[in-house]
Amino acid sequence: MMNENSLKFRFMAVRFSMWDLHLYLDTHPEDAAAKALLKKYEAQYKQLLEEYTEKYGPLEPSAAGSGKSWLQAPWPWDNAKEAC
Amino acid sequence: MWQYQKTLQYPINIQNSNPLYAKIISSQLGGPDGELGASLRYLNQRFSAPYDDVRGLLTDIGTEELAHMEMIGTMMHQLTKNLSAEQIKRAGFEGYFVDHTNGVYPSSTAGVPFTAAYLQSKGDIITDLHEDLAAEQKARTTYDNILRLIDDPDIMDAIRFLRAREIVHYQRFGEALQLVTDRLNSKNFYAFTPGVDRPVKMH
Numbered sequence: 001m002m003n004e005n006s007l008k009f010r011f012m013a014v015r016f017s018m019w020d021l022h023l024y025l026d027t028h029p030e031d032a033a034a035k036a037l038l039k040k041y042e043a044q045y046k047q048l049l050e051e052y053t054e055k056y057g058p059l060e061p062s063a064a065g066s067g068k069s070w071l072q073a074p075w076p077w078d079n080a081k082e083a084c
Numbered sequence: 085m086w087q088y089q090k091t092l093q094y095p096i097n098i099q100n101s102n103p104l105y106a107k108i109i110s111s112q113l114g115g116p117d118g119e120l121g122a123s124l125r126y127l128n129q130r131f132s133a134p135y136d137d138v139r140g141l142l143t144d145i146g147t148e149e150l151a152h153m154e155m156i157g158t159m160m161h162q163l164t165k166n167l168s169a170e171q172i173k174r175a176g177f178e179g180y181f182v183d184h185t186n187g188v189y190p191s192s193t194a195g196v197p198f199t200a201a202y203l204q205s206k207g208d209i210i211t212d213l214h215e216d217l218a219a220e221q222k223a224r225t226t227y228d229n230i231l232r233l234i235d236d237p238d239i240m241d242a243i244r245f246l247r248a249r250e251i252v253h254y255q256r257f258g259e260a261l262q263l264v265t266d267r268l269n270s271k272n273f274y275a276f277t278p279g280v281d282r283p284v285k286m287h
Contacts, residue, residue, distance in 0.1 A: 012091055019093075019148070020252070026141040027259035059090050076092045077158040079099075 114190025
Protein backbone atom coordinates (compact mmCIF):
# COMPACT_ATOMS: atom_id res chain seq x y z
CA MET A 1 0.00 0.00 0.00
CA MET A 2 1.61 3.27 -1.14
CA ASN A 3 1.16 6.53 0.76
CA GLU A 4 0.28 9.78 -1.01
CA ASN A 5 3.84 10.84 -1.79
CA SER A 6 5.12 7.47 -2.96
CA LEU A 7 2.07 7.07 -5.20
CA LYS A 8 2.60 10.55 -6.63
CA PHE A 9 6.35 9.94 -7.16
CA ARG A 10 5.60 6.65 -8.93
CA PHE A 11 3.16 8.53 -11.19
CA MET A 12 5.75 11.27 -11.85
CA ALA A 13 8.45 8.70 -12.66
CA VAL A 14 6.24 6.87 -15.17
CA ARG A 15 5.11 10.17 -16.71
CA PHE A 16 8.75 11.26 -17.06
CA SER A 17 9.73 7.99 -18.75
CA MET A 18 6.88 8.53 -21.23
CA TRP A 19 7.89 12.14 -21.84
CA ASP A 20 11.54 11.27 -22.51
CA LEU A 21 10.47 8.54 -24.96
CA HIS A 22 8.13 11.04 -26.64
CA LEU A 23 11.07 13.47 -27.17
CA TYR A 24 13.23 10.62 -28.48
CA LEU A 25 10.49 9.69 -30.97
CA ASP A 26 10.50 13.26 -32.37
CA THR A 27 13.89 12.49 -33.95
CA HIS A 28 13.50 8.67 -34.20
CA PRO A 29 9.85 8.37 -35.33
CA GLU A 30 10.24 4.82 -36.67
CA ASP A 31 11.76 3.23 -33.56
CA ALA A 32 9.34 0.37 -32.80
CA ALA A 33 11.06 -0.65 -29.53
CA ALA A 34 10.70 2.88 -28.13
CA LYS A 35 7.05 2.96 -29.19
CA ALA A 36 6.38 -0.38 -27.50
CA LEU A 37 8.02 0.82 -24.30
CA LEU A 38 5.96 4.01 -24.40
CA LYS A 39 2.80 1.94 -24.75
CA LYS A 40 3.77 -0.15 -21.72
CA TYR A 41 4.30 2.98 -19.60
CA GLU A 42 1.06 4.49 -20.84
CA ALA A 43 -0.95 1.64 -19.34
CA GLN A 44 0.80 2.15 -15.97
CA TYR A 45 0.28 5.90 -16.22
CA LYS A 46 -3.48 5.59 -16.67
CA GLN A 47 -3.75 3.21 -13.74
CA LEU A 48 -1.62 5.36 -11.40
CA LEU A 49 -3.44 8.58 -12.38
CA GLU A 50 -6.80 6.95 -11.68
CA GLU A 51 -5.64 5.50 -8.36
CA TYR A 52 -4.13 8.80 -7.18
CA THR A 53 -7.13 10.89 -8.26
CA GLU A 54 -9.55 8.56 -6.50
CA LYS A 55 -7.61 8.58 -3.22
CA TYR A 56 -6.08 12.05 -3.00
CA GLY A 57 -7.73 14.41 -5.51
CA PRO A 58 -7.28 15.59 -9.10
CA LEU A 59 -3.89 16.14 -10.81
CA GLU A 60 -5.46 17.51 -13.99
CA PRO A 61 -8.70 19.36 -14.83
CA SER A 62 -11.75 17.10 -15.13
CA ALA A 63 -15.51 17.31 -14.72
CA ALA A 64 -15.31 15.36 -11.47
CA GLY A 65 -12.33 17.25 -10.05
CA SER A 66 -12.98 20.87 -11.04
CA GLY A 67 -13.97 23.30 -8.31
CA LYS A 68 -13.29 22.61 -4.67
CA SER A 69 -11.19 19.45 -4.93
CA TRP A 70 -9.01 20.95 -7.72
CA LEU A 71 -8.38 24.02 -5.59
CA GLN A 72 -7.70 22.08 -2.41
CA ALA A 73 -5.37 19.46 -3.87
CA PRO A 74 -1.76 20.41 -2.96
CA TRP A 75 -0.05 23.03 -5.13
CA PRO A 76 3.26 21.88 -6.61
CA TRP A 77 5.33 24.63 -4.97
CA ASP A 78 4.13 23.85 -1.44
CA ASN A 79 6.35 21.69 0.75
CA ALA A 80 5.14 18.09 1.04
CA LYS A 81 3.16 17.43 4.21
CA GLU A 82 4.76 14.10 4.99
CA ALA A 83 8.23 12.69 4.47
CA CYS A 84 8.54 10.24 1.62
CA MET B 85 -3.00 25.22 -26.28
CA TRP B 86 -1.68 23.86 -23.06
CA GLN B 87 -3.23 21.97 -20.18
CA TYR B 88 -1.86 22.19 -16.66
CA GLN B 89 -0.94 19.18 -14.56
CA LYS B 90 -0.81 19.88 -10.86
CA THR B 91 2.60 18.35 -10.09
CA LEU B 92 6.19 19.37 -10.77
CA GLN B 93 8.16 17.49 -13.43
CA TYR B 94 10.53 16.31 -10.66
CA PRO B 95 9.83 16.45 -6.90
CA ILE B 96 11.21 19.33 -4.81
CA ASN B 97 10.91 19.58 -1.03
CA ILE B 98 13.47 22.00 0.46
CA GLN B 99 13.55 22.00 4.26
CA ASN B 100 15.78 25.00 5.07
CA SER B 101 15.19 28.55 3.82
CA ASN B 102 18.30 30.25 2.42
CA PRO B 103 18.00 33.61 0.61
CA LEU B 104 21.57 33.42 -0.77
CA TYR B 105 20.79 30.12 -2.50
CA ALA B 106 17.50 31.62 -3.79
CA LYS B 107 19.50 34.42 -5.40
CA ILE B 108 22.05 31.99 -6.86
CA ILE B 109 19.46 29.78 -8.56
CA SER B 110 17.26 32.72 -9.69
CA SER B 111 19.40 33.19 -12.83
CA GLN B 112 17.99 29.93 -14.15
CA LEU B 113 14.52 31.51 -14.00
CA GLY B 114 15.12 34.94 -15.55
CA GLY B 115 18.84 35.16 -16.31
CA PRO B 116 20.60 35.14 -19.70
CA ASP B 117 20.59 31.32 -20.01
CA GLY B 118 17.51 30.60 -17.89
CA GLU B 119 14.41 28.50 -18.41
CA LEU B 120 12.08 31.41 -19.27
CA GLY B 121 14.33 32.45 -22.17
CA ALA B 122 14.62 28.80 -23.24
CA SER B 123 10.86 28.24 -23.43
CA LEU B 124 10.28 31.55 -25.26
CA ARG B 125 13.09 30.76 -27.70
CA TYR B 126 11.77 27.35 -28.76
CA LEU B 127 8.06 28.14 -28.60
CA ASN B 128 8.56 31.16 -30.89
CA GLN B 129 11.10 29.58 -33.25
CA ARG B 130 8.76 26.69 -34.04
CA PHE B 131 6.36 28.82 -36.13
CA SER B 132 8.90 29.22 -38.93
CA ALA B 133 10.38 25.71 -38.58
CA PRO B 134 9.96 24.05 -41.99
CA TYR B 135 9.86 20.32 -41.05
CA ASP B 136 7.36 18.30 -38.98
CA ASP B 137 9.99 16.65 -36.77
CA VAL B 138 11.69 19.97 -35.92
CA ARG B 139 8.29 21.56 -35.23
CA GLY B 140 7.52 18.68 -32.89
CA LEU B 141 10.85 18.92 -31.10
CA LEU B 142 10.69 22.71 -30.59
CA THR B 143 7.12 22.42 -29.29
CA ASP B 144 7.98 19.61 -26.89
CA ILE B 145 11.26 21.03 -25.53
CA GLY B 146 9.68 24.50 -25.25
CA THR B 147 6.88 22.91 -23.23
CA GLU B 148 9.31 21.06 -20.96
CA GLU B 149 11.15 24.35 -20.28
CA LEU B 150 7.89 25.76 -18.86
CA ALA B 151 7.91 22.90 -16.35
CA HIS B 152 11.55 23.73 -15.52
CA MET B 153 10.60 27.37 -14.93
CA GLU B 154 8.04 26.09 -12.43
CA MET B 155 10.74 24.03 -10.69
CA ILE B 156 13.08 27.01 -10.29
CA GLY B 157 10.15 29.15 -9.06
CA THR B 158 9.29 26.42 -6.53
CA MET B 159 12.87 26.35 -5.23
CA MET B 160 12.94 30.16 -4.93
CA HIS B 161 9.62 30.09 -3.08
CA GLN B 162 10.69 27.39 -0.63
CA LEU B 163 14.09 29.04 -0.02
CA THR B 164 12.57 32.44 0.85
CA LYS B 165 9.92 31.36 3.38
CA ASN B 166 9.91 32.86 6.90
CA LEU B 167 13.02 35.00 6.45
CA SER B 168 14.22 37.24 9.29
CA ALA B 169 15.60 40.74 8.60
CA GLU B 170 18.94 39.49 9.90
CA GLN B 171 18.96 36.52 7.46
CA ILE B 172 18.08 38.84 4.55
CA LYS B 173 20.89 41.30 5.28
CA ARG B 174 23.49 38.64 6.04
CA ALA B 175 22.77 36.91 2.69
CA GLY B 176 22.89 40.16 0.68
CA PHE B 177 19.26 39.52 -0.28
CA GLU B 178 18.06 43.04 0.63
CA GLY B 179 18.26 44.29 -2.98
CA TYR B 180 15.84 41.60 -4.12
CA PHE B 181 13.67 41.81 -0.99
CA VAL B 182 13.07 45.56 -1.21
CA ASP B 183 11.69 45.27 -4.75
CA HIS B 184 9.96 41.87 -4.65
CA THR B 185 9.61 40.79 -0.96
CA ASN B 186 9.60 36.99 -1.41
CA GLY B 187 7.69 37.09 -4.69
CA VAL B 188 9.20 35.08 -7.55
CA TYR B 189 10.47 37.53 -10.19
CA PRO B 190 12.46 36.65 -13.33
CA SER B 191 15.87 38.30 -13.11
CA SER B 192 19.51 37.23 -13.10
CA THR B 193 21.54 36.58 -9.95
CA ALA B 194 23.09 40.03 -10.48
CA GLY B 195 19.56 41.53 -10.42
CA VAL B 196 19.17 42.29 -14.14
CA PRO B 197 15.47 41.85 -15.08
CA PHE B 198 14.61 39.30 -17.76
CA THR B 199 14.74 40.58 -21.33
CA ALA B 200 13.79 38.98 -24.66
CA ALA B 201 17.20 40.22 -25.90
CA TYR B 202 18.54 36.97 -24.36
CA LEU B 203 17.01 34.97 -27.20
CA GLN B 204 16.78 34.92 -30.96
CA SER B 205 14.26 33.64 -33.48
CA LYS B 206 15.94 34.02 -36.84
CA GLY B 207 13.51 32.29 -39.21
CA ASP B 208 16.33 30.13 -40.60
CA ILE B 209 16.25 26.59 -39.25
CA ILE B 210 20.02 25.99 -39.42
CA THR B 211 20.69 29.25 -37.55
CA ASP B 212 17.94 28.62 -34.99
CA LEU B 213 19.11 25.07 -34.22
CA HIS B 214 22.68 26.30 -33.68
CA GLU B 215 21.32 28.91 -31.26
CA ASP B 216 19.40 26.13 -29.47
CA LEU B 217 22.46 23.86 -29.20
CA ALA B 218 24.46 26.75 -27.70
CA ALA B 219 21.60 27.65 -25.35
CA GLU B 220 21.48 24.13 -23.90
CA GLN B 221 25.24 24.14 -23.27
CA LYS B 222 25.11 27.61 -21.68
CA ALA B 223 22.36 26.43 -19.35
CA ARG B 224 24.36 23.28 -18.55
CA THR B 225 27.40 25.41 -17.60
CA THR B 226 25.17 27.64 -15.45
CA TYR B 227 23.89 24.57 -13.58
CA ASP B 228 27.51 23.40 -13.12
CA ASN B 229 28.36 26.83 -11.67
CA ILE B 230 25.34 26.69 -9.35
CA LEU B 231 26.40 23.22 -8.13
CA ARG B 232 29.83 24.63 -7.18
CA LEU B 233 28.18 27.23 -4.92
CA ILE B 234 25.41 25.22 -3.26
CA ASP B 235 25.72 22.74 -0.43
CA ASP B 236 22.15 21.63 0.27
CA PRO B 237 21.25 18.14 -1.02
CA ASP B 238 17.54 19.09 -1.34
CA ILE B 239 18.48 21.74 -3.95
CA MET B 240 21.37 19.89 -5.58
CA ASP B 241 19.18 16.89 -6.40
CA ALA B 242 16.73 18.99 -8.45
CA ILE B 243 19.53 21.05 -10.05
CA ARG B 244 21.26 17.83 -11.17
CA PHE B 245 18.00 16.68 -12.79
CA LEU B 246 17.71 20.01 -14.66
CA ARG B 247 21.38 19.83 -15.72
CA ALA B 248 20.84 16.34 -17.15
CA ARG B 249 17.85 17.59 -19.15
CA GLU B 250 20.05 20.23 -20.84
CA ILE B 251 22.28 17.42 -22.08
CA VAL B 252 19.33 15.39 -23.39
CA HIS B 253 17.90 18.47 -25.16
CA TYR B 254 21.33 19.20 -26.69
CA GLN B 255 21.39 15.61 -28.00
CA ARG B 256 17.89 15.92 -29.53
CA PHE B 257 18.70 19.30 -31.15
CA GLY B 258 21.88 17.80 -32.61
CA GLU B 259 19.82 14.99 -34.15
CA ALA B 260 17.37 17.58 -35.53
CA LEU B 261 20.22 19.52 -37.15
CA GLN B 262 21.44 16.28 -38.73
CA LEU B 263 17.92 15.51 -40.04
CA VAL B 264 17.69 19.04 -41.52
CA THR B 265 21.07 19.00 -43.27
CA ASP B 266 20.38 15.48 -44.62
CA ARG B 267 17.49 17.03 -46.57
CA LEU B 268 19.65 19.80 -48.07
CA ASN B 269 22.36 19.94 -50.70
CA SER B 270 25.43 18.40 -49.04
CA LYS B 271 27.71 20.55 -51.21
CA ASN B 272 26.08 23.75 -49.97
CA PHE B 273 23.68 23.67 -47.02
CA TYR B 274 23.05 27.40 -47.56
CA ALA B 275 22.11 27.24 -51.26
CA PHE B 276 18.56 28.15 -50.21
CA THR B 277 16.69 28.61 -46.93
CA PRO B 278 14.05 25.86 -46.53
CA GLY B 279 10.59 27.27 -45.89
CA VAL B 280 11.66 30.73 -47.17
CA ASP B 281 13.07 30.35 -50.68
CA ARG B 282 11.33 27.05 -51.35
CA PRO B 283 8.17 25.50 -49.91
CA VAL B 284 8.84 22.32 -47.94
CA LYS B 285 6.89 19.11 -48.43
CA MET B 286 5.86 17.74 -45.04
CA HIS B 287 5.97 13.99 -44.54
